[in-house]
Amino acid sequence: MGATGRLLNGNFDLSKVLVFAGTGNNGGDGLAIARMLHVRGVDVTVMLTGAEDHTSTETAQQLKILHYYQIPVIPASTDLTGYTTIVDAIFGIGLDRPVEGKFADWINAINASSAKVFSVDVPSGLNADTGEPQGATVKATATSSFAYAKNGFVTDQGKQYTGQLYVEDIGVYLDDHYEG
Template identity: 50%
Template sequence: MSHLITVQESRDLDKKTIEEIGIPSLVLMERAALGIYNDMQTNPELDLTKTLVLVGNGNNGGDGLVVARLLYTHGYDVDLLLVGNPDHSSEDHRAQLKVCQYYQIPIVDTDTDFNDYTTIVDGLFGSGLARDVEGEYKDVIAKANASTAKIHAIDIPSGLNGDTGKEMGIAIKAASTSTIAYEKVGMAKPEATNFTGKIFVDDIGIYRGTKFDND
């Protein structure tokens, strides 16, 4: 059985890997995105003909930006939807957005028809969401859930509590999820199944000990 970690353990492991072990956060972000990209390519449930990547302003959104770049540079039709106040973007998010701008990946607004896409990538929130979803984020999640596109979530479906497995006001209902390093305890709760879909666990170099022990 796979090991499960709490939201706090996830934060602590991230911090340890970056600050103590010395693997840069951008390196981890690239590794995460490569894993997510591979999961999506090998998942027969997803049709990547036309993909929309929902991008929040934190590092979950940064992962989404790298996934979008990988899709775009490998010939897929992909658009970005940036959600949230850009002034609040993380440093890594801003770095990855600059790369996407170099490649001229199209950016659309919230008025775009989500039914025009075959797959939606959820990069809005990570597992550390601490309050109910509201405002523009709530509207975008509702619109994604109501669309005909299948959704692939990054780390955890946005709006799902990583410890309890309950939705925080509203949550993405994903067909599949690429969780980073270890599955979060909330994702294993019975009530989370309708939100996570098929779960992939991606090894990106973040370990509880000195080796990957997720099997």
């Protein structure tokens, strides 16, 4: 079952969903989830942490598709009133420095909201290798991790951030190798 399936499994109130997306590929995964929820009739809004013309190639492609579907894409904000589920797609394994400033404000707002939080690949702000928070870090209700459970998710500290952990098969494995 993919990440979207975890959201559709009945444990999340999907009356009004917010996808909080970064401009890297983790955000792109969030945008793909937004589209899949939209085509299933879910009311979904996307908040983007940066400018639309400063996204990764994959994320730019996903944005184009969202615009085709007329899914609302608005600037990131700390006003999260009314959302029943928040999909956290700000940072994944590309986190490379502590989370500060407006990113910390957004993550603190996500943690303070009454919505359930579903993290894409990694709870944003968590160092996936060590399980240590790098500044403000999302505390998820559940996390769908792609391909394998990161080392940091099995530490006592890491588990406090991932919530229920799912591992999604995306067709890549740790022992993949090529013989040529």
